[in-house]
Amino acid sequence: MTSRSTNVFWQDYAVARADRTALLHQEPLVLWLTGLSGAGKTTLANFMAKRLYDNGYHAYVLDGDNLRHGLNRDLDFSEAARHENVRRMAEVAGLMYDAGLITLAACISPFQSERDFARGLLPPGRFVEVFVDTPLEVCEQRDAKGLYRRARAGEITNFTGIDSPFERPANPELTIDNSCRTPDECADIVMDYLNRHGLLAAPTTQTPP
Amino acid sequence: MTSRSTNVFWQDYAVARADRTALLHQEPLVLWLTGLSGAGKTTLANFMAKRLYDNGYHAYVLDGDNLRHGLNRDLDFSEAARHENVRRMAEVAGLMYDAGLITLAACISPFQSERDFARGLLPPGRFVEVFVDTPLEVCEQRDAKGLYRRARAGEITNFTGIDSPFERPANPELTIDNSCRTPDECADIVMDYLNRHGLLAAPTTQTPP
Numbered sequence: 001m002t003s004r005s006t007n008v009f010w011q012d013y014a015v016a017r018a019d020r021t022a023l024l025h026q027e028p029l030v031l032w033l034t035g036l037s038g039a040g041k042t043t044l045a046n047f048m049a050k051r052l053y054d055n056g057y058h059a060y061v062l063d064g065d066n067l068r069h070g071l072n073r074d075l076d077f078s079e080a081a082r083h084e085n086v087r088r089m090a091e092v093a094g095l096m097y098d099a100g101l102i103t104l105a106a107c108i109s110p111f112q113s114e115r116d117f118a119r120g121l122l123p124p125g126r127f128v129e130v131f132v133d134t135p136l137e138v139c140e141q142r143d144a145k146g147l148y149r150r151a152r153a154g155e156i157t158n159f160t161g162i163d164s165p166f167e168r169p170a171n172p173e174l175t176i177d178n179s180c181r182t183p184d185e186c187a188d189i190v191m192d193y194l195n196r197h198g199l200l201a202a203p204t205t206q207t208p209p
Numbered sequence: 210m211t212s213r214s215t216n217v218f219w220q221d222y223a224v225a226r227a228d229r230t231a232l233l234h235q236e237p238l239v240l241w242l243t244g245l246s247g248a249g250k251t252t253l254a255n256f257m258a259k260r261l262y263d264n265g266y267h268a269y270v271l272d273g274d275n276l277r278h279g280l281n282r283d284l285d286f287s288e289a290a291r292h293e294n295v296r297r298m299a300e301v302a303g304l305m306y307d308a309g310l311i312t313l314a315a316c317i318s319p320f321q322s323e324r325d326f327a328r329g330l331l332p333p334g335r336f337v338e339v340f341v342d343t344p345l346e347v348c349e350q351r352d353a354k355g356l357y358r359r360a361r362a363g364e365i366t367n368f369t370g371i372d373s374p375f376e377r378p379a380n381p382e383l384t385i386d387n388s389c390r391t392p393d394e395c396a397d398i399v400m401d402y403l404n405r406h407g408l409l410a411a412p413t414t415q416t417p418p
Contacts, residue, residue: 006400013255013258013261013270013272014255014256014258014259015255015258015268015270017260019262019263020267020269023262023265023267025268046222046223046224047223049222049223049224050223050224053224053228053229053232056232058229058233058309059224060229060304060307060308060309061222062304063222068302068332070300070304071297071300071301071304074293084283086295088280091279091280091372092234092304093303094279095269095271095279095280095305096304096305096308097306098269099305099306099310100267100269100371101308101310112348121279
C-alpha cells in the first residue's frame with residue numbers, strides 16, 4: 001500500500017461559503033439528534049424538516065439508517081464500524097453545512113467523543129446537539145423495528161442500551177424527552193430554541209449577484 | 210463482528226426531494242468531471258461553480274483532493290482504497306443531489322465501472338459525465354503538484370496515467386480538451402451543453418409554501 005496523504009493538496013473554491021449562504025438567504029446549521037434506537041430522532045428530524053421547509057429554509061435530513069443503505073453500506077456493526085459510521089455522518093454533515101444547508105442529522109452516536117468530533121468540524125455555535133432523551137424502557141416498549149427484542153434474545157450484539165453503552169451527552173444544547181410529548185410539541189421546543197438564539201437569522205453581510 | 214444490514218430500515222422523509230427543489234427553484238444535477246491528475250477538473254469545477262452562482266443556481270463543488278482531508282482521510286492509495294474513494298464521492302454526490310443542489314464532482318475516477326456506479330445512483334439524465342480530456346503529456350508538463358515527477362521516479366505507485374490505467378469514458382455527455390482552451394472557454398462549452406439540453410430549467414410542477 002502506498003500512502004501519499006501528505007501529497008493531497010487543498011483546493012480553494014471560487015465561490016465561498018458566504019456566497020452560497022447569501023444566495024440561499026440562510027446561515028447553515030447542523031442539528032445533531034442523538035439518543036437511543038427508537039427514541040424518536042428520525043421522527044423529530046422529519047418534523048423539524050417540515051417546519052423549516054414551511055418557513056422557507058433549505059434543510060436536509062441525514063438519517064443514520066438511510067446512510068447505511070448507501071454511503072455506509074460497507075460497514076457492519078462491529079465497534080470500529082459503528083465509530084466509522086458516525087464519523088462519516090459527521091463529515092457529510094460538515095459538507096452539507098459547507099454547501100449552505102441546515103442539516104438534521106439523526107444518529108444514535110452513543111459516545112461523547114463521536115459527538116464532540118462532529119461538533120469540532122463546525123464553527124462555534126453552528127452545531128446544536130439535541131439529546132432525544134427517551135427512557136430505555138419506553139424505547140424498548142415501542143420497539144418499532146423489533147431490534148430490542150432481538151438484542152435481548154442475543155441475536156444482535158453491540159446494541160446500544162442493551163450490551164453497548166450510551167454515554168449521556170455532557171452538555172447538549174437541548175434535551176428532550178418525547179415520551180410524554182407529541183412530535184409537534186418536540187419540534188416546538190427545538191424551533192423555539194433556534195429562534196431564541198437567533199440561529200435561523202438570515203446572513204446580513206453579503207448580497208447575492 | 211455482527212452484521213445486521215438486513216435490519217436497517219428505510220426512513221421516509223416528511224419533506225420530499227420535489228419540495229426541496231421547488232423551494233430552491235432548480236432541478237438538481239451532478240456534473241461528474243473525470244480525467245487525469247492535472248487535467249483541469251478542479252479548475253473547471255470552480256469556473257462552473259462561479260457561472261452557476263452568478264446565474265442564481267445553488268451549486269457545490271465536491272473535490273476529490275478536499276474529500277481526502279475529511280470524509281476520505283482514512284483511505285490510502287491502494288487499489289481498494291482508491292475505489293472506495295470514488296464510491297464515497299459518488300454517494301455524497303447522490304446525497305447532495307437529493308438535497309437539491311447542483312453538484313460539481315471533480316474526481317479522477319479512472320475506471321468506467323466507477324463512473325457507471327456514480328451515474329446509476331441518479332435518475333436518468335441527471336448525471337452529466339464531463340471528460341476533461343487533457344493529454345497526459347500536457348498534464349505531466351504542468352505537474353502543478355509535482356506528482357508526475359514523483360510517480361516517474363517511482364516514489365509514488367498506483368498513479369493514474371503512469372503505472373495505473375485511465376479508462377477513457379465510453380460515452381461521456383461531454384469531452385473537453387482544455388490544453389488549447391482557457392477555463393472560461395471550457396465553462397462556456399459546459400454551460401452551453403446544460404442550456405441546450407434544458408438541464409438548468411427550473412422545476413415546473415411544484416410550488417413551495
